[in-house]
Amino acid sequence: MTAIETPIPVRSPLPQGLAGQTAVILGGSSGIGLAAGAMLASLGARVVLTGRDKARLDAAVEHARAAGPGAEVLGVAADVTDDAALEETFERAGTVDHVLLTAGGFAGTQPITEVTRDAARGTFDGRLWPALAAARTAVPRMNPGGSITLTSGNLVVRPRPGMTVLSAVGGIETLTRALAVDLAPRRMRANTVRYGMIDTPLARGVLSAGADRAGDEAMAEAGLQTPLGRFGTADEAASAVLFLMANPYMTGEILTIDGGQDF
Structure with a gap:
């Protein structure tokens, strides 16, 4: 890990301070990722969106461009579980300031007595590995002061029957704190937004x-x-992402946005 002697850069913690910075959104063709991309473009950020469905990705790019006329918005068709596709995404993005990973699906419910190794591995490979792989791939291309934002869900604190495997992916939150420690010498940050039902x-x-x-x-x-x-709403959820990206003194945090659903 490369250490930097100077402190993390001081800049405006307001979202407007993201103007001119590059944000890569892995899973940016719908939902929270799409909303975050449009907000970032409206602030004048350079935005790179990824998604597996080319048609939906193209529509997302146009949506972000309409939200931020004049902003540079690039779409890269990619599956975040594919290491080669991640490499290509960041090669095309160039120097990066922020990364958001929202990609991931719902694996369904399953009693613990019916969980198979393949099903569990599929869930972990689809949620935990992309977070590690994204960090590994992005960090060498990131500027000091940059950030990685991951996403989690309130199943971590309110497990439900039949969702043991999906709840175990709450390891994303432990990973976040480990990444924050690992990235601090580079003056980079890692945070997670824990969502309720959006x-x-x-x-x-x-x-x-x-x-x-x-x-x-x-x-x-x-x-x-x-x-x-x-x-x-997706916009309410995405605003939390922009807060974490913009505030250079936020790292290792789990920010809950759930409207009190975990009471």
């Missing part, structure tokens, strides 16, 4: 709610059971 395509898939009016009504009805009476 109204995204992934969440709608989990709740079998479509993108139509009936889906909106189903999400609204389900959201009434939460402390604040609704699920969070």
Whole structure:
């Protein structure tokens, strides 16, 4: 690990301070990643979005460009579980200031007595390894003061029946603190946002709610059971990411955005 003698750079901790910086969003074609990309572009950041679906990625790039006219937005079709694709993504991105990893799916529920090694490995390979691989690939290309932001869920603190394997991926939070220590000599940072249920395509898939009016009504009805009476929006979730990217004195933190769902 390369150590830097000078302290971490001091800059504005407000999101506007992200103007001119480069952010790579791994999983930026929908949901929270898409919202974060549009917000960053609106602030004048250079944004690199990745996603597996080329058509959806192209639409995400156009959405971000519309949010930030004049901002440079690049789309790279890539699967974050593919090490070669990660290398290509960061090669095309060049020098990087911030990385957000939102990619990951819902593996479904399964009693512990039915969990197989292959199913568990698939979940870990799809959630934990991409975080390690992204850090390994990004750090040599990152500027001092840069950050890596990972994502977790409130299953870590409120496990539910049949979700033992998915809850175990809460190791992301332990990894975050280890990365913060490992990256500090380089004057880089690592944080995680722990989300509750956010109204995204992934969440709608989990709740079998479509993108139509009936889906909106189903999400609204389900959201009434939460402390604040609704699920969070992708923009509300993404604003937490921008806070962590912008504030140069935040590292090793787990920031919860769940509207009190883990009460």
